[in-house]
Amino acid sequence: AFCKRLIDNQRWRGVPFYLVTGKKLSEKSAQVTIQFKKPEDCNSGGKENPIYKLSPNSNANILEIKIQPREGIHLRLNTKKPTVDDQTVVAEMEYCQSCQYSFNTPDAYEKLILDVIKGDSTRFTRWDELALSWYFIDSIDKESVTFASYKDESQGPKEADLLLNRDGRKWWFREKLR
Numbered sequence: 001a002f003c004k005r006l007i008d009n010q011r012w013r014g015v016p017f018y019l020v021t022g023k024k025l026s027e028k029s030a031q032v033t034i035q036f037k038k039p040e041d042c043n044s045g046g047k048e049n050p051i052y053k054l055s056p057n058s059n060a061n062i063l064e065i066k067i068q069p070r071e072g073i074h075l076r077l078n079t080k081k082p083t084v085d086d087q088t089v090v091a092e093m094e095y096c097q098s099c100q101y102s103f104n105t106p107d108a109y110e111k112l113i114l115d116v117i118k119g120d121s122t123r124f125t126r127w128d129e130l131a132l133s134w135y136f137i138d139s140i141d142k143e144s145v146t147f148a149s150y151k152d153e154s155q156g157p158k159e160a161d162l163l164l165n166r167d168g169r170k171w172w173f174r175e176k177l178r
Contacts, residue, residue, distance in 0.1 A: 001019075001020070001021055001022065001147055002019065002021075002148075002156070002157065002163060003018070003019050004019075004167070016169075018163070018164060018169070020160055022156050024152040025153070025154065025155060026154055028068070029066075029068055030066075030067040030068040031068075031173060033062065033063070033064045033173065034063040034065075035169075036060055036061040036062070036063070038059065061076060061078060062075070062076040063075050064076075064172065069098075070098050070099065071096070071098040072094065075092065077090070077092075078090060078091075148160070
């Protein structure tokens with residue numbers, strides 16, 4: 001399943017959220033990818049004397065939170081080159097938690113059971129969050145929604161790509177950042 005959702009509040013107004021999920025896909029993964037607005041040349045010094053000019057390969061800054069299979073964070077930024085020509089370059093930073101702590105780490109359920117024993121509810125969903133989740137699902141259930149099908153071991157339905165292409169965007173999980 002895939003969808004585009006907008007949140008009608010001051011902070012997120014006009015920001016599209018694209019969600020995709022599926023079973024029996026070619027790759028099992030869970031991640032959150034945040035694409036920031038693409039930066040523009042900084043002309044506050046005037047058009048003749050820009051403070052910096054983006055290089056042709058500059059893209060939007062990306063923050064990728066990897067949940068499964070390799071827990072970690074990947075950040076791709078446009079940064080000013082430390083030279084006198086005021087060009088930008090793409091810099092990438094990555095932290096892989098599961099790469100550093102792969103041995104002797106507890107499974108997800110072990111952590112949850114330990115939290116229950118300790119009375120720590122921080123990993124559990126609050127009632128108001130659960131109610132809002134059902135509100136979201138119920139709104140989909142009330143609409144007459146047709147779900148696109150796809151072949152096993154594929155990257156999901158082609159209609160998901162069409163949705164983003166229509167908005168001039170792309171699925172980042174289809175393009176490996178690193």
